[in-house]
Amino acid sequence: VSADWQKYFPDNASPFYSLPSFLVRAGNPKHIKDWNDLVRDDVQVIFPNPKTSGNARYTYLAATAYAKEAFKGDDAKVKEFITKLFNNVPIFDTGGRAATTTFVQREIGDVLITFESETRGIRKEYGDDKFEQVTPSVSLLAEFPVAIVDKVADEHGTRDLAKTYLDFLYTPEGQDILAQNGTRVRDAAVEAKYKAQFPDVRLLTVEDVFGGWDKVQKEHFAAGGLLDQTYGSR
Template sequence: MKRLLLIGVAAATLFSASLPAFAADKLLNASYDIARELFVQVNEAFVAKHPGVSIDQSHGGSSKQARAILEGLEADVVTFNQVTDIDALVKGGFVSDDWKSEFPNNASPYYSLPAFLVHAGNPKGIKDWDDLVRDDVKVIFPNPKTSGNARYTYLAATAYAKEAFANDDAKVREFIGKLFANVPVFDTGGRAATTTFVEREIGDVLITFEAETRGIAREFGEDKFDIVVPSVSLLAEFPVAIVDKVVDKRGSRDLARTYLDFLYTPEGQKILAENGNRPNDASVAAEFKDQFPAVRLVKVEDVFGGWDKIQEEHFKAGATLDQLYGSR
């Protein structure tokens, strides 16, 4: 009996030694609006590997989340949907300026793109961006002033118009103006826009991340909606970062890093893919290739010159977005 007891103690000691020792046992992940279900699954898988650890979540429009952290929300990590919101935390002294080099793929573990969700049978025959500016089409997507999701929609539509009109700025602005005019209501975040389209039954087409279109179809019935991937869309990366100012205060840096590292593991990548996100891991991408139709993706850097230039020309107060949005 004594020998069995000693073996049990030794096994427990060995098991404990195999687990990383964290100074903190809890994290808060501040994430974008439509990632709730995704991170429920991610967190369950992560906690299963690290017993005794707990992960809390906060969700909202990506830009709104960044402002909340600047105003006192003590998030240990952020899993956002646009670079500019992490850059805002850099400027506020919350995140290090070399955050892109701390994790692979410029700290983006997965990617997606703006896609369309239409009613079953696609009654309005919506196939591409130019269909969204027709007089008979009502478009739903959130407010690009508060939602990273919507900013990608704005940028993707602008990229399409730049190609269609050979960079004629006046025609591009007219195109985006028509698109904005076809939006009956601008919700603050992606999930609220989904509610407007799916539950309130407003609009002919919802523009959101491809992952969200798949999630909606699964939840509400694949017989009720069709997913339309346009001819061209914008590569939407999903950057992650450790909030240095918070983890240094709470002693949670090691746990924060291990948590974000998990997103890059084959298990983490598979969870991302199962939720409609396009994984970066080649083996996982091959496993799920039949779920993701081919699409020509353009990059922010190639079309707009990078996020700094976008911020200056499109998103800062009084810039192009304000001018177009204010004139709707």
């Protein structure tokens, strides 16, 4: 794709978005409401290994962003918070699907952290009466960008078709379909239509909290970075 691919479509070429959210068992027996509940001694948390899962990296960053605010930027307390969170995870699966299986089918853990859109799919597949979705007070914006792969589109003569499809995702009809399938959308009218489905949440961004993805990669995900320091030898 071209270097300025995000400029080809509105909203950073992301017609829909989601956020790390919580899925708890029916009745929310552990009364889990926010990130601080996840570090309690009586709570077991399920999410994938942030070393192998992009989904889990958003979870890690969202929890870190929460801790940065809660502890007013005290790095030592932030690291302690994240270490406690990791210590409450009994199994680190390699990906989101395996983590869902651990929580839903193996019935391990009190709360699953995954994208909000995924929690809706899980409830639809396994039963609304078995699980509840909990939206934390603050989370991290997770965008799902789209792009035309120039080389492929030009080789196959599908550029116009690809653009027509991606443009459709921004139309009211396309946005409505996306919202029906559990993702938050950009269109204000469609957003209002499904307001009851998407609780209010204060969304932070990687750019605002961490200075962008390049900086995150160097400071958190590189060998010996902050993730390694809190994740340890698990």
